Amino acid sequence: MKSIKKYSCLIIDDEPPAREILRRYIVKVSMLSLIGECSNAVQAISMLKQQHVDLLFLDIQMPQITGLDMIGTLTLVNPPKIILTTAFEQYAVKAFELDVADYLVKPVRFDRFLKAVNKALPEQGAGSESLAPVSTHNTADHAFLYFRADRKMVKVMLNDILYIESLKDYVKIHTMKGPVVTKYAITSLEAMLPSSAFIRVHRSYMIALDKIDSYTPDEINISSNVIPVSKIYRLQVLNALTKQKG
DSSP states (O other): OOOOOOEEEEEEOSOHHHHHHHHHHHHHBTTEEEEEEESSHHHHHHHHHHSOOSEEEEESSOSSSOHHHHHHHOOOSSOOEEEEEESOGGGHHHHHHTTOSEEEESSOOHHHHHHHHHHHSGGGOTTOGGGSBOOOTTTGGGOEEEEEETTEEEEEEGGGEEEEEEETTEEEEEETTEEEEESOOHHHHHHHSOTTTEEEEETTEEEEGGGOOEEOSSEEEETTEEEEOOHHHHHHHHHHHHHHHO
16 A cells, blocks of 8 residues: 655744644645644744655744745745745735745635645645545543643633634633633634534624524524624525425
């Protein structure tokens, strides 16, 4: 049986939540292998001199040296393919002038991540099974995330999540075992959680679809908690709930 080639990846981003999202995405793709993470370009340049990397996920806005400036410093004989990541779309033109493989705007969705990887590794072909996400059908009930809370890493089973509430720079994850408060942006969690199971219903709220007890166009009830549905999300929420009925 022919062995599957693994492409080594390096994440360079000064934001831990952004690195966490990319880390989880890379693990889902059988063709990719994460060899390290760096919080700044200086670290990354040193690492690239020591070992070969096939694919870089490079943030643009970082302290000391920006991602765009870092690209200009690379003098490797066999340079890696580069996928830029940023929260700002205005760098797109400059990015493609530097001949990067793709440009991802945060929060990065998994389908867009896969498209970028296929683009960066065109020899695999857009329909390659190797670049498809690893099936989680048999392990969905055991899926979990770790969050830093109360000075420790707390394991949260996805099936236990009732809803998520944004508290400015923090989120409160309401679970069947009690709340977990952690420093995260709700948009980052939205990108990490499976869209088939969780949906944003308000600027400050995200819910687990299978935990809904009742709903109206304006609010959702989950375990005696009333979660507002804002106008901007109402149509997509009602569409998702209608599909569930079918």
